[in-house]
Amino acid sequence: MARIVCTSDLHLGITPARTLKVLVGDMARARPDAVVVAGDLGEPAELFCACLDLLRPLQVPVGIVAGNHDLWTQAGGGPDSDQLFGEILPRHVRARGQCWLEEDSIFLADGTVLAGSIAWYDYSKRNPQTAEWTPEQFARAKPDVINDGRRIAWGHTDPGFAGLVSDRLVARLERLSGDPAVRRILVATHVPVFERQLTGRRGDDPVLESYYANLTLGRRLLAFPKVGAVVSGHTHRGLEPVEVPQEGRPPVTLANLGSDYGDPRFVTLEL
Template identity: 30%
Template sequence: MIRIAHLSDLHFGAHIPGLVEPLLADIARFAPDAIAISGDLTQRAQPEEFAQAAAFLAALPAPCVAVPGNHDIPGGAVLERLADPRRRWRRFIGAETEPMLLLPGAALVGLDTVRRVQPRLDWSAGGVSSRRRARLAARLAACAGRSIVVVAHHPLRHPAAIPGRSAPIGGEAALAMLADAGVAAVLSGHLHRPGRIPGPPEIVLTGSSLSHRTRGLPNSWTLVELDGGALRVNAREDSGDGWRAA
C-alpha cells in the first residue's frame, strides 16, 4: 500500500503561522510514503513567501512532489509574468515545475496547469495545452506498470456544486488522455474545499491546508491510500484544537 499526504493552497504570506507545526506533526503521524502539494504555495509569489514555503518543504517528513498554482507566478510584475513567470519558483522551490517521484509500484507525476495569460477574463483558471498533454503522455508511458497519481493545481473538471468558476482550458482533453493512460487519480486544489469528482480518473480535492483563505471551511489535508486497484481517501481538518478526521 502507498500512502500519499495531499496538501494544497498553503498561501504563505496569507497563512496561519500557528498551524504549521501541528500540520507537520499530523502528517508525520501517518508515515506517508510521499507528499503531494497541489499548488499555491504562496499568496503573491513574493521572495519572502517563497522562502517560507521552501522552509516548510524542507521540514516535511517524506519526499514531496509540488507543482505551482496561479498564485505562484507574479501578478503585478507584468514583464516578469510574461517573460519568465516561474523564475521565482525555480529560485526557491526547484528547477522543475512538473516533478516526478517513483515509488514501489507507483508514480507521482506533476502537471503544471498555470498559464501566464488566458483568452478570457479569468486568468486564474489555468489550462493544459496540446503540447503539454503530449509531454505528459510521454512521461506517463515511462511509468507503465505502476499505479499513477497526477498532481495538478487546477481540477481538470469542476464539481457541479461549485458554479461560476472557470474550468481549465483543455481540461477535458487532458482527462481523456489520463483515462487512456490508466491514471488512478488526480490530486488538485484551487477551489479551497475537499471533495471527490468522479472519473475516470477520479479527481481528489483538498482544501486550504494553512491559509486563512478557507472560504468558510476548516483548513484541511487529505490522506490518499493506493492499495492495488483500490483508492481510499480520508480527509483531515483543523478543529481549532488540533487536527482530526473530517
C-alpha cells in the same frame, strides 16, 4: 501500496505560518511515503520559499506544483509570471531537494510515480450564460471576476498556456506509461480537470467557474490506464477521495483539496 499525503492552497501570508506548522505536523503523523502540494503556496516568491521551508521537516519526497497565485506579479516590479514559472520557482524548489512536479517526477519503490502540472484553465467549463462565449470574451471579462486578470503578466492566452502545459504532461505520461517499472501514476494539478472535482462550490458567479477548470486535460488523462488518481486544488472546495468507474479502463480516484484561507487541509491517498 503507497500512502500519499496531498495538500494545496496553503497561501502562506494569508494563512499564518503557525497554522501551516500544525498542518505539516499532522501530515507527518500520517506516515506518508511522499507528499504533494498542488499549488498556491504563497506570493510573492519570498513567501513561496518560506512555505517550501515549512515543509522541510517532512522526511519523505515532497512534490510541488505551482498555482496561479504563485505566478502573480507585484505592484513594485519584479519578475513576470513567465520568469516565475519557468525559472525562479523551479530553482527554489530544487535548491531545497524538493521535486518540481511540472518537469520532474517522484518514483517510489513500489512502482508508484507522482507527476503534476499547474494545468491552467482553458474555458472548457461552461454554463448556459457562457455557452457561446469566445475565448476573447472570457479574456475581456477576466479582470472583473478573478485577480489573475490583473496580476498574471506574460505573453500567453489562457487556452494557449493550458494547452502548452497539458501537452508537456501528456508527453511525460506517454513516456511513463511505456516504462514497465511504473505501476501506477498519481497526477497532481492545481486547476481541477474533472467536472466531478468541481462539486461542492457554493453559488459562485457562473462566469467565474470558467476560470476553475481544464476539462480538456481530464479527458486526455483518461487515455492512460496507469493514471490511477488525480488530485487538484484551486477552488478551495473539497472533494474527499472517491473512486470513479471508467469505461474501458480501470477506475480513477479523484480528490479536490478543500483548503481555504486560514484553513489548510490535506487528504491521504492509499494507492
